[in-house]
Amino acid sequence: MANRRMNLSGTGKETLDLLCEVLEIDRPQGVKIALAKGIANATGKINDDFKDGKNKWTIPDNIIKDKEFLLFKHLIINEMHVALNEDEITQSMLLYIEYGLKIIKQEIDNLSSLEDYRIIVLN
Template identity: 50%
Template sequence: MANRRLNLSKEGKDLLESIAVSLDIERVNAIKLSLAKGLASDNQDQIDTSSTPKWLIPDGIIKDKEFLMFKHLVIHKAGTVLNEDDIQKRMLFYIEKGIRVIHQDLKNKNSLDDSRFVIL
């Protein structure tokens, strides 16, 4: 079990790159962190994901036990039974959402704060 290919918006990809650089982590870990942060966020703002060109998140980045955990968190957050396509769409939504939440947290930190503590 693993994620399928997902198309991240151009804005999301640019923000993801800046997050990876700010936190000094690999892009794969930034994606997982964004998914977790998106799931944890209660922010109900709409996200514009229409910017192009889209960036392809390869399949298999989130796999095995991690995928199973995120899958069940997505289902729990939805509060209803979801098919595989809906789970993948919601994962992409939460990744996009988490990227923006982390970016906003990093943008609002003061110069003395450690970026890694700010996103907690």
């Protein structure tokens, strides 16, 4: 089991690149951090629409796979309190990734010059 292709918004892609630069990590790890942040900070189903006029970026297949995929899948199901099929899981993952990136962008923007995001991301 692994994630399917997902289309991240242009703003989400910019935030993902910023996250990867600040934490000095690669994009797959950044996607996982954003997904975890989105699930951790959500209160139920995410209803936000993350569309913008910028070009979308495709999150490739198999970035989140095996045990990680199963863990995130069950965390999403637990958060939403409803059974989901594979297409709904993929769509929900994208929404939680976008939501997590939105929170990460706010956190990075609110950093003072003395703070390090590597410490903030743990909260």
